[in-house]
Amino acid sequence: MQNKIYPCLWFDGQAKAAADFYCSVFGDGKITADTPMVVNFELGGQKFMGLNGGPQFKPNPSISFYVVCQSEAEIDAAWAQLSSGGMVMMPLGKYAWSQKYGWLQDQFGVSWQLDWGKMEDVGQKFSPLIMFANAQHGNAEAAINLYSSLFPESSLVGVARFEEGEPTPGLIKHAQFKLHNQVFMVMDAPGTHAFNFNEGVSLVVDCQGQEEVDHYWNGFTAKGEESRCAWLKDQFGVSWQIVPRELMQLLSDPDPEVAQYAMNALLQMKKIDISKLTMEPTKTVLTVQTTVNVPVAKAWQYWTEPAHIMNWNNASDDWHTPKASNDLRTGGRFVYTMAAKDGSFSFDFSGTYTEVTEHQRIAYTLDDDRKVAIIFEAVGDTTKVTESFEAEDMNSLELQQGGWQAILDNFKRYTEG
Template sequence: MNNPIYPCLWFDGKAKEAAEFYCSVFKDSKIITDTPMVVQFELNGSRFMGLNGGPHFKFNEAVSLVVNCENQEEIDYYWEKLTGEGGQESMCGWLKDKYGLSWQIVPSNMGKLMTDPARAQRVMPVLMQMKKLDIRKLEEA
């Protein structure tokens, strides 16, 4: 694991619970260290730190984690897992998990769909109508 810059996620006493949840959702994931104050974990090769910082700060949409998905099955899987147990759907592939952390669950070809300005003009209206993204509908736009 060689990513010298990684996020620290502030939790209200639930850092280990959150890390265990995220590790259950993402394959090839593990908890690296666990102390009463900090838990370090790895999701698909990316490092994270969870801090038991108390109730002072909450997550908001200004920061989100992006999950690139190769197919609709992956989008469906991550959407179901991350919105389950109290998560919330939002628009355009965004959601909040049960801890309030924002995620974007998007097809890995999203950049390609949006690169050509003419195609982007067709894709955007379709995208703006969706909560969970439907790859087929985006590609057909």
């Protein structure tokens, strides 16, 4: 099945042991990713994440997993294994709503509600059951409404309410609904309980693209609480992780530099900004240089005045610059029209100045976003001109360097003449 939403279980270094245990208990399980921090596994085709987050949080019964067992032998075997070293919350036996049911907390603190029933009655083997207790008691219906408003393909499957004579009549005793065609359950729990929602069990939303990230993040945090690294709490205190698929791909990239960059970027974020997870591609910087046998003031004048630019700004004799404009100041623009003398082709070489220090340095950004810097260095009565530029992708580096050097050599000949 499609796992648009899947649970994340918080462990203190026990994620792999827990995943192995659950795969053995439920039989149809496999581990799909195994790293020191994260262990992903599937049970009955449904995705779970085990997170080695440390001792800060532990799973508790506020979010449990309702499991459909299709035979008495299956429920008895699962109960025996899960209850070993754990804690029974409701003994395995016959109840008004089930021929055989039990609720327990296993040795890792994860809660399971096992029910002997038919798969078609629920539609999936494992369903997160969110219990609204203590300060959140009475909010189960509001949660269904919020979650259904955010996720497509949502529907209410059925609701059983507390009746007159029962605690809190009218509130939800048990409800089943779908988000993105995945089954979830909620209940309002009367009385006082020794647990509340925490990060021990969270729900991960697998997002495709920034638009989905923004949609779910903004929807949940409108009355909720932002946390770090894609985590948040909704208005009821339930923890969610809004994770773009691109992040998971980058964190598992075979290039350790790419993966580490993504991790470092993640650690600085609350909501994930996909555009900031990847390194800017490193641009190749080429350098050309010449020494002009004139004082720096003259070199600067001939380099910057349009009347002079039109006389030297060409790499070969079959090209020229018939037009040039130059607003020489930080933030100013220049446009040099470079054309073949036979009229077959022309283009504008243009950009915006980012630094102008008279007789010393000029820097600008070309309209294709490449950076250029020119340094004028007075050496007695001569001027050393060094020009560095970011290469483009259309032509070879050798061709680009040769072309820029040819223009610089032409500048030298014109200025000295």
